[in-house]
Amino acid sequence: MEQNSSISNLVRKEFIRLHGANEKILMVRSPGRINLIGEHTDYNDGFVLPSAIDRAVYFAVAPAAGSESSITSLDFGESHRFDSRNPVKSDKPWANYLIGIVEVLTKAGHRVNGFNCVYAGDIPIGSGLSSSAAVEAGLAFALNKTLDLGIERVELARLAQKSENEFVGVRCGIMDQFANLLSRQESVLLLDCRSLEYEYIPFAREDLRFVLCDTGVKHSLAASEYNVRRSECEAGVAAIRNHGANVKSLREVTREELELCRDEMDSVVYKRCSYVLEENARVKGARNCLLQDDYSGLGTLMYASHEGLKSKYEVTCPELDLLVDATAQIDGVLGARMMGGGFGGCTLNLVQTGAVKEFKRAIGETYLRKIGRVPPMYECRLMPGTNRMNNHEE
Numbered sequence: 001m002e003q004n005s006s007i008s009n010l011v012r013k014e015f016i017r018l019h020g021a022n023e024k025i026l027m028v029r030s031p032g033r034i035n036l037i038g039e040h041t042d043y044n045d046g047f048v049l050p051s052a053i054d055r056a057v058y059f060a061v062a063p064a065a066g067s068e069s070s071i072t073s074l075d076f077g078e079s080h081r082f083d084s085r086n087p088v089k090s091d092k093p094w095a096n097y098l099i100g101i102v103e104v105l106t107k108a109g110h111r112v113n114g115f116n117c118v119y120a121g122d123i124p125i126g127s128g129l130s131s132s133a134a135v136e137a138g139l140a141f142a143l144n145k146t147l148d149l150g151i152e153r154v155e156l157a158r159l160a161q162k163s164e165n166e167f168v169g170v171r172c173g174i175m176d177q178f179a180n181l182l183s184r185q186e187s188v189l190l191l192d193c194r195s196l197e198y199e200y201i202p203f204a205r206e207d208l209r210f211v212l213c214d215t216g217v218k219h220s221l222a223a224s225e226y227n228v229r230r231s232e233c234e235a236g237v238a239a240i241r242n243h244g245a246n247v248k249s250l251r252e253v254t255r256e257e258l259e260l261c262r263d264e265m266d267s268v269v270y271k272r273c274s275y276v277l278e279e280n281a282r283v284k285g286a287r288n289c290l291l292q293d294d295y296s297g298l299g300t301l302m303y304a305s306h307e308g309l310k311s312k313y314e315v316t317c318p319e320l321d322l323l324v325d326a327t328a329q330i331d332g333v334l335g336a337r338m339m340g341g342g343f344g345g346c347t348l349n350l351v352q353t354g355a356v357k358e359f360k361r362a363i364g365e366t367y368l369r370k371i372g373r374v375p376p377m378y379e380c381r382l383m384p385g386t387n388r389m390n391n392h393e394e
């Protein structure tokens with residue numbers, strides 16, 4: 001399995017330095033994720049097409065005596081202690097992603113004893129690769145194993161989402177935690193965010209690569225605008241319901257139903273709803289493309305997704321648009337779109353393996369010329385979800 005053994009070895013060493021050698025140290029790899037298509041559809045009960053990747057957060061976890069727990073983030077260079085029987089918010093934001101997991105497990109009726117945890121990773125933070133879900137779901141998985149709680153993966157994903165929603169205070173959908181825990185090697189996960197039914201679609205192509213280009217723009221507008229978009233979608237559903245359609249979410253709305261109430265909703269709300277309906281259709285289209293080995297069809301849908309996010313959902317930014325537009329001049333690029341909440345973060349590009357080098361050079365040059373710096377670019381592989389690490393080096 002592809003893993004960053006230098007980080008996991010460091011995590012294990014630091015754990016032993018801080019807490020002593022313990023035969024019960026559990027090492028867990030918890031990956032970031034990409035999403036091929038289906039953006040802002042998860043909270044509309046719609047469809048997404050994510051997969052875990054070869055960037056991850058690595059944990060060393062072991063039970064401690066009593067109820068006191070210790071967590072150490074090597075990336076933030078800080079530690080925090082708290083009582084697992086009384087998980088309260090910390091003034092260290094990074095710690096709340098872990099303490100929240102203890103709280104949701106406790107609220108779900110599990111007895112969480114004290115534990116020690118050291119962790120670090122190589123998922124870029126705040127770039128849309130879901131480092132937050134990797135932290136939450138990674139600890140949830142580790143505690144489930146170490147404390148023998150007997151929770152299934154789907155339930156762990158739900159609990160991790162609940163923690164981010166209620167303890168950290170971010171209204172994220174279920175996609176990130178689900179992809180983190182349920183992904184499989186060399187496949188993408190088609191997830192129905194309403195029923196949580198899912199299907200694996202193989203994606204094992206040596207001739208194609210996913211490349212992420214990071215705008216370097218931190219999504220300062222993302223949190224507030226995310227909530228605005230959610231409200232706009234809810235306003236759309238309310239208008240359609242007022243018209244007599246018995247629908248709970250945009251996922252259930254047909255184009256005809258939307259058109260029938262077009263005049264009864266704000267024109268902005270109409271645009272948002274149109275995007276969500278079209279994006280859900282694109283996810284289903286992408287599934288068909290993958291099943292038919294039609295990767296240029298998939299790429300075309302990725303470009304259409306970006307166009308919708310730009311002009312109808314209005315969550316892109318000039319840097320994201322520049323990175324996507326620049327691909328038109330580069331040979332061997334099948335598709336490109338912004339990924340994640342928007343207003344910054346990364347673009348996802350589907351590139352022929354032989355064209356990756358020239359892709360990076362050309363994107364780097366354009367971004368340098370227009371924005372003043374070369375963006376970090378990451379090639380990524382599709383990987384399985386969170387798991388314990390076997391045969392870990394000493």
Ligand code: ADP
Pocket residue numbers: 057073075076093094095097119120121122124125126127128129130131132133135
């Ligand atoms: P992302 O798009 O990467 O999920 P978020 O803003 O949702 O960005 O979450 C980022 C937060 O998650 C960080 O500010 C930090 O609190 C936590 N986090 C992510 N990765 C790490 C890490 N390697 N170590 C400690 N905390 C982390």
Ligand code: MG
Pocket residue numbers: 130131132133
């Ligand atoms: Mg996040």
